[in-house]
Amino acid sequence: MKKTLIALCALAVGGMSLSACGSSEGADDGSITMGFAQVGAESGWRTANTTSIQESAKEAGIDLKFSDAQQKQENQIKSIRSYIQQKVDVIAFSPVVETGWDAVLQEAKRAKIPVVLTDRAVDTEDTSLYVTFIGSDFVEEGEKAGQWLVDNADASDVDKDGAINVVELQGTTGSAPAIDRKKGFEDKISADSKIKITASQTGDFTRDGGKQVMEAFLQSNPKIDVVYAHNDDMGLGAIEAIKAAGKKPGTDIKIITVDAVKDGMTALAAGEINYIVECSPLLGPQLMDVAKKVAAGEEVPDRIVTEETTFTPEQAAEALPDRKY
Ligand code: AHR
Secondary structure (H helix, E strand, O other): OOOOOOOOOOOOOOOOOEEOOOOOOOOOOOOEEEEEEEEOOHHHHHHHHHHHHHHHHHHHHOOOEEEEEOOOOOHHHHHHHHHHOOOEEEEEOOOOOOOOOOOHHHHHHHOOOOOEEOOOOOOOOHHHHHOEEEEHHHHHHHHHHHHHHHHHHHHHOOOHHHHHHHHEEOOOOOOOOHHHHHHHHHHHHHHOHHHHEEEEEEOOHHHHHHHHHHHHHHHOOOOEEEEEEEHHHHHHHHHHHHHHHOOOOOOOOOEEEEOOHHHHHHHOOOOOOOEEEEOOOHHHHHHHHEEEEEEEEOOEEEEEEEEOOOOOHHHHHHHHOOOOO
């Protein structure tokens, strides 16, 4: 179908990856086909990310083959294998978990199809298996969440034992954002011995998951001062559970989340969430730009970090009217 001469050398040279050795081109007519293996549709963030990728592909004139893995690694691997068979020009994917990708990425490399990671990283020693990774610094996101708590730990939250009890709603087990957001948060709160994580469990980045785990936490933990949710959706699920337990989210129990999607920002502006660390899903334009460069054999940086901010309730109220997702 395609005369893909992209040689996947992916040599790391001074922070740049050479996407091709010598000449490189896409189809004879210059068009580019991208196979994108999406994680799923687990959250508002993911929906916005999918829209960004689909719209950007259209705008860039890139033919996009898109699959939804429903949060299952085996589905993503199947999709990647099918893209290899279809001889697409570029494969891009957001790996649901960090490990277990080497075999399929070797297959892509043997087929000389460059791979671009978006949103989430893979844990591999062989960095020649992908050209670049476009996405957030999840450790930094966790650090921002932890630092806010250290700076805003309230004397009224301290119990008789001198502790501020935090329950953590983790993202998908084994995923880069769940691992890194936990680490960054723990690193920062270690500065204040009053702050303790008393329970931590996965809610799989979904609203339902967050609600169910929070219901169980409320039943088994007599004093919860703070919820740290690895995304807005789980935080929103926790809000439902807290209200059902007769408590006031944001007041009786403080809530910190990550993402800053519209529903999260609305809850923040209403005082039901106290702080949100932004994680931008709008990766589509950068991805298409990289895909074009890679197909043209141009150099791309081996890491492209997304710029992000944080929001207080006041800042959320101000930002909401223009919020696109
Ligand atoms: O990988 C990014 C994370 O995945 C987002 O924070 C979360 O909402 C999504 O499901």
